[in-house]
Amino acid sequence: MSGRAPFLILFCSALLALAGCGRDADGPLNVAIIGTPESVMADGLRLSEGAQTVRGAVASGLVALDAQGEIKPALADRWIVTDDGRSYIFRLREGTWPGGAELSGESARDALRRAIRQLRGTSLGLDLAPVDEIRAMAGRVVEIRLSTAMPDFLRLLAQPELALSHGGFPSGPMNLQAIGEGAEPGAAAAQLTLRPPEMRGLPQEEGWQEHVRPVRLRALDAQGALDAFAEGEVDVVLGGSVGSWPLADPGPLSRGTLRIDPAVGLFGLQVRRAGGFLARTENREALAMAIDRAALLAPFNIGGWTPTNRIVPAAIAGEGAAERWAGIELERLRGEARNRVAIWRTTLGQGEGPRLTVALADEPGLAMLFNELAGQLATVGIALDGVGADQPADLELIDRVARYAEPRWFLNQFNCALRRGMCSSDADAEVRQALSTADPQARMDAIARAEAMLTADNIYIPLAAPLRWSMVRGTVEGYAANPWAYHPLPELAVIPR
Template sequence: MLAPFQRTLRPLTCAFALALAGCGQGSDGEFTVAWIGTEQDLQADGVRLSNGGQLVRAATESGLVALDARGEVVPALAERWIVTDDGLSFIFRLREDEWADGSEMSAESVREALRRNLRALRGTSLGLDLSPIDEIRAMTGRVVEIRLTTPVPELLTLLAQPELVLREEGNGPMTLERIEPRPSQRDEVSAAQLLFRFKPPAERGLPDAPEWQDGVRDLLLVPAPARRALKMFDDGDANIVLGGRIDHLPLVDIGPLSRGTLQIDPAIGLFGLRVREAKGVLEEPALREAIAMAIDRPAVMEPFNVAGWSASTRLVAPDLPGDPGLVGERWADQSLEQRRQTAAARVQQYLARQEGATPAAVRLSLAIGEGPGLNRLLKSLADQLAAVNVRLERADDPATADLVLVDRVARFSDPRWFLDQFACSLRQGLCSQQADSFVVQSMNALDPVVRASLIAQAELQLTRDNVYIPIGAPIRWSLVRSGTRGFSPNRYAFHPLPPMAEVPK
């Protein structure tokens, strides 16, 4: 398959270039979305996709199922499915369709496509999430069964991930064209824009409708730096701004006038500091715990003024569906002052053990990106750690940093996603072989009580080893013009493009 950016281009018209040429919003009914990022962020090749690449892949390719605007699973290539009572078998009935090359979309071809995807995802965290898949069977002409070693209630959400599309031959709901900026515009914007257009209903597995085009519109996706994306929205040149993170949140007006415009996702995931290696002041679990104890999480985020943001000292997001409550928040019986006294004492003991003159403070480096929000976060963390004689600085070389900022939204609402991010096989920082063993055992446990206990033991092991310093939930935000349909905040912070390209009725 040709990469999305290599497809045949059409002439650039005023309507297609509305966000750059100033032709006027909606001159031909387009819906414009500004994406905070670069053109490279929207590349949709391979299995390691950026957030922007996931949007592009989900619009132009299809898997068995997909995620809608609310983050809920809807049919795609599979028109319906059933789950057996024991939760170990998912059976899908495929719609009557063909692949983009004209060959039959049979159960056998879907099985082979799924197997290829699973092989390609080996060595990734998503591959670990999918590891309970034991067998994929082609049962009849249009029926496929996925068998599991242990129940995965959220398997449909996993199968809806853009990396799980099948065949990658343009079998999704939309076509894509890359629009180059005109020479007169290149000083202002150098990135190309992406034009998405719905396919006819028959090519989307839907009944044909003579006036179907009245219900859809073209969608123009414009990658832009944060300040320009916000200006496009303010000037009326964009209906929605996507891709907002903590990096550029300070650029947004979050006062009363922005209510109904600034949309904060109730995202779950990881937002904290990962320990790269057990060395220096981070060589022992008790010393790593000292760093975690010193942080006042609500105070770290207070300058961002995000209503409803939840701090946490847990590695796994609290209150997930089915959470048995076996793991709670840390240091609940200690005040911040008591925690910092303990942390300062441990740091001082470490300093006293160093050869030669005792340093005034421990120095730690943090790999953290650039941006007004991240600069503010770094300063807040540095001010807090200074209270226990730790000097936190930005890492000159991320490859040698002591700590790494992790800011990642979960793919599915299950504790195992969180645990899989710290698997030793990923080689992304300090890990625990014992915790990995508990996770593997859980995938062979059919008793739900035993399974929950093993998952809790894995989280407790990672917590005791202090491989990660949680802060709370990741922050994802968008700007959405009043009255816009096809957008909904959701826990996966995933906002597919096709619903936005539907004309509100």
Template sequence: MTVSLRSTAALRLGLTGALVGALALLASSCGRARHGPFPVALVGDEGAFQTSGVRLSPAAQVLRAATVEGLVGFDAEGRVVPAIAERWIVTDDGQSYIFRLRDGIWPDGSPITADTTAAALRKAIAALRGTALGLDLAPIDEVRVMAARVIEVDLVAPMPDLLTLLAQPELGLPYEKRGSGPMGLRRDGRTAVLALIPPTRRGLPPQEDFAARSRPLHLEVEDAARAVERFNDGYVDAVLGGRIDTLPLAGVGGLTRGNVQIDPVIGMFGLMVDRADGFLADAPNREALALAIDRATLLGEFNVGGWQPTTRIVSPDVEGDLGTVGERWVAMDMAARRAAALERVTRWKAAGNPAPVLRVAMPDGPGSQIVLARLTTDFAAIGIGLVRVGEGGKADLRLVDTAARYGRATWFLNQLTCAIQKAACNPTGDARLDEARKAVDPRQRAALLGEAEAEMTAANGFIPIARPLRWSLVRSGVTGFALNPWGWHPLPPFAAVPK
């Protein structure tokens, strides 16, 4: 078992105190691994408990997924598993998914039926219209009741990732505003106790030794610094929900690095243009910012092995990518790129405009400070000033750090449509993307997606830097945790008592 000596208390007490604390931590955490509640910290704030609606914080997504299940869910490794639907089949043409619902009850004791489930699913899909996730679900044509416990989801074109989308927290299906589990939550301020709901209370057959085989979770919602401190001082055995803005707190390069887990996620980490006016009104000027960023140096500040820069708006090597769109400016070194960018800024100022000073919205935290310092240096090299504002502030640029919900180009492009990215988008790219959604032939769909990516890239409404980073702290011997491609970790697996 890895023992961390990087706690604030240990550093105050000196070596002897640290060793005593480490031994106490070893004893307590080994005991917790098999007996008693499992203590976990979730990085977030008061908004973590606001689990209704469709624009959830990352912490709220975790809590909603634990307490409001949908047709399917995720296991610890990010694989789709049964939930309200106990099994399903996909038709040969890939355009219909047929779900057999479990023989259970809703929280008010009424039976789970195809009628009530279909109504809840239609309502959830309708609520997501106007969001990027709503665009992901756009190929759904109809949700139909087939039998007392059978529903069918019909599509206008094959949708290989439908199950992954239906497992998203926003597709949880509350009944009379209450979730059906699999966990119940009792809140006490910024902490909560979550426990698996006994099968008999969900209308399911009893499970032998259920009480002995499950344990409650004591969950603390904390800011990242406090969560790491709680971990290092031995009060929690896992910290979930870390992002790039707080990565330095995890001690990736220090004594805690044996406890740091970094998920292999794909997604978007870069700058979104929020106001396409002034210097940013023209796509070539927006491209100047993308040209100026020394991505390799920025990433090197974090010293994370395998983290690679990218200039593509779609993560390289996503499923179905034909490779028709590659990395940008591969024939130009950094000096040549900055020279091209500087020429555009010089031309702007020669037209009587002041030197651009841009406001960038980003979260607070040591990781954000590193990113801001590097971007400030990079933009200063081409004569552009950069000023940070808070996440909710009025800004020209916004730092985006979002993990993909599924591993296809469609997810990335949906984030950049004119319905979502209103400041700097490309209607032609939207049109190609819409055609791709309706395409039945996989090769035709992939070609249209490549065209859409090329058009949206030319708009320079998003300036990619790299894939996102998602980190957790997990003590050795903890069960219920696994690295997964979505970067967030469901709570129910932690409630299973280790054998």
């Protein structure tokens, strides 16, 4: 049995237990995560956002993210970074692993190596490519050496998938247990409680239980979660996205507050199949030219949700990064798109315009998006049909929050090794080149070339940043909107003094 198996058995059994969550002002904080029990089940290394939230509560890495999305100590209580940014030296906190074994540099090194090894073949595995060596030093010290500097490496290291375990016991700040069976179908529930301070790397404290509360967690669909919030059955709803946005009308929910994360990431269309009309680069570009992104987002009426046609956001790409086709009028772009569609129709389309399919989930917000998108593409002669998210399609709607604030995360999402759709081996080679050079300017230039190649190939059509929202009752502390849309449960469990 693998090292994760005992934890997985415990977690799966807890989330599959059905329960009702009665509201008690002096009892647990009731939290609903939008999703199915399966989607929030930590059953491997490719975790949903809901599963990341739970994994981060019951298992810890060397560092973690706080409510604001900033780095905080976890198994390591302090660290230093060398001047060249290529060596991170961590001092582990006092204490033991949950199973009683010594928390030593050697055991942490072995656990981290195991975690990184298990992530091979995933996008996080690509993100971890700069990790060159992990060494155990004297006593409780671990050093991670990188092949090249990575400014946001600590945020990558804080990802829940890089949580460490020893002997099959998770090392996080909270314990998780099932809370019995209830009559409400589909309302999987579990209760998480904070471990004593000394088991969380904090000083012993008498009466610490008076300042914490359990978190009772439910997995519900969007409508069920919002209904439970409106009825006072839950205090927090996490995991809202574009698809469920039309359900989140804050008007009647006067007892709570709608919170929108300033999320960073990808929201757009990736080419799955480069055949037919999409076989040619200029036709894929025509598709991108035809979209009025501002009009696409307008029906959602969300302030601050701005359109983009960049793969890497300008704020992350660096000085001088500009939007594609800046200063060119939409009608001029659409005119060129119509010309290209007409050429394809007369030469390869046998007199008929292109008909494309897009894979997306069956959710009200995505239906709004699809209807507007299909109408826009029709103006240049492209017909668009929607299919289920798991069905074969020409295009796929990508909605993914970034893990760290570096261009390489965005580029790695289209790496050919992931087999997610159309890709560029030349762009992948530039990213590898960036990792092999010590010169900062040469790294930046290679990354810029990689993005330019992906943009020129038009394998991904950016629309905007991801949208993430929550409902949080006004009396709840420990929640903060942040760019990573990550809301740790341990901080919600602390009662303000």
